Amino acid sequence: MSNEFYTLRVNGMEHQVQDAWAGESLLYVLRERLGLPGTKGACEQGECGSCTVIMDGEAVCSCLVMAATAVEADIVTVEGLASDGEPTDVQQSFVNAGGVQCGFCTPGLIVAVHHLLDRNPAPSDLEIKEAISGNICRCTGYGRIFEAVRQARDTRAADISGGA
C-alpha cells in the first residue's frame, strides 16, 4: 500500500500523481503537478484560507491535506466551479460588488462561499461572517466581500422564487 504513484479525483477528472514525495500537500500537488494554480498558497498552516478546496463536500485547507491521503476523495477546486467557461453567480457577484483588490484571497473565498450557499441558500449575515471567517483578506476590509456574498445569496433567492 505504499504510494509509488497515486490517483486524485479533481473536478471530476482522475489525475495520476507520479514520482512525488509522499509528504507533499494537496495544495502543492494541485499547483505544481496537476497544473491547477487557481488554488493559492500563503501561510501553509491553515490560518489564511487562500488554499480552500472542497473535499468530500467539506471546505478544507488544501495546505493541511497530505495529498497522498486524499485518494478516493472528491476534490473540487476553484477551477471546477464554473462548468461552461462563464463566471459562476458567486464569481459574478464578487465582480459586481468590487470584492476583489489584489485577488490573492479571492479563489479561496469563492470556494468557501460556494460551499456555504450550496449548504445553506439563505444564510444570515452572521452565518456569512462565520462561513468566511477562515478566509483572510488584507486589502478590502471585507465590506465589499461581504456585500458580494449577500448579492449572491439574494440573487439565488430571487432566481428560486422567480422560477417557482
Add this chain to the structure above:
Amino acid sequence: MTVVNATSIEQALSALAANPQARLIQGGTDLMVEVNFNRTKVENVVSLRRVAELRRWHLDDETSMLRIGSGVPYAEMERAPLRDYVPALAEAARTVGSPQIRAAGSLGGNLGTCSPAGDGLPVLSALDAVVHLRSSAAARDVSVHDFMVGVKRNARQPHELIVAVSVPIVQGFQGYAKVGTRNAMVISAASACLVHDARAGTVRIALGAVAPTVVRARATEAWLATQTSLVGNPKVSDTLAREFGQRAAAECSPIDDHRSTADYRRHAISVLAQRLLLRAANESTATTKRGPQ
C-alpha cells in the same frame, strides 16, 4: 517516505504493528504544519482519514456515556445532536481555528498532539473522560488525566491507536471559555471548562494553556463545595465567584511565551473561572433538561 491509507481500524493497527514509528494523520491540521515547515522528519505515515469507524459516535442510553470516535470532526460536535449532549464540547469546538480547520480537526488529533492549549482537552478533563486505545494485540482504557503526561507528550504507546473517547452526559450547566489575542482563529492564551453536575452536587473546572498539561483545579472544586450547596441550582454570590476565580488561578502554573505572559494568563484564568461559575448559577435552570432523562 511511505503512506498507508488505512480503511479500517485493523488495517491501521497492523500497519502500526509493522512500523511503530509511523506518524498517524487524521485531519492533518497539526502534522502538516510540521511537514510544510520541515520541522519534523517524517518517514512513514498511517492515514486514518478513510477509517469510517473512527468517525462515528454512540450514545449508550443505559450508562449515559457518549463514545466519540477519535476522527469525528469538530464541525460535527458544534451541531445537534452532539451539541445538546455535551454543550461544553460544542462551545470548545466552535473556538477551534476556522470552519476549514473544524471540518478536519478531531479529538484524536487534540489528544495525540497533547498541546496544553488544545481546545478540546479542558472539556475532556472536566468531564473525567476515558481515552480508548487499541493495538493489534490488546485494548485498554486510560483516564484522560493519566493520558496527558506533559507538553506534547501522552501515554499512547507507539503501536497504539486512539480509537475513541468517552464522556458522561451530565445534567446541569457546562461551559467553555478562552482568551486569545483576538476573537477568532486563535490559539488559547488561557482556557477553562466548567461542568456543574446538578444531581451529584459537584462543580468541576479544568484549565488549559496554563501548565504543561491541562490542570484540574481540584482544591478549588473541593473548597466551593464547602461554601454553597451545589445540588440543583447553585446559589453563587459575586464575592464567592470572585474568590472561586482567584483560587482556580492559584492552582495553575503558567509561563511567559510568545503567546502571552504568566501574569496575564493567571489573571485570565481568574476571570474565566469566575464568569463560568456565574453562568452556571444564572443558566442552570435553562440547561438541566439536556440529553437522555
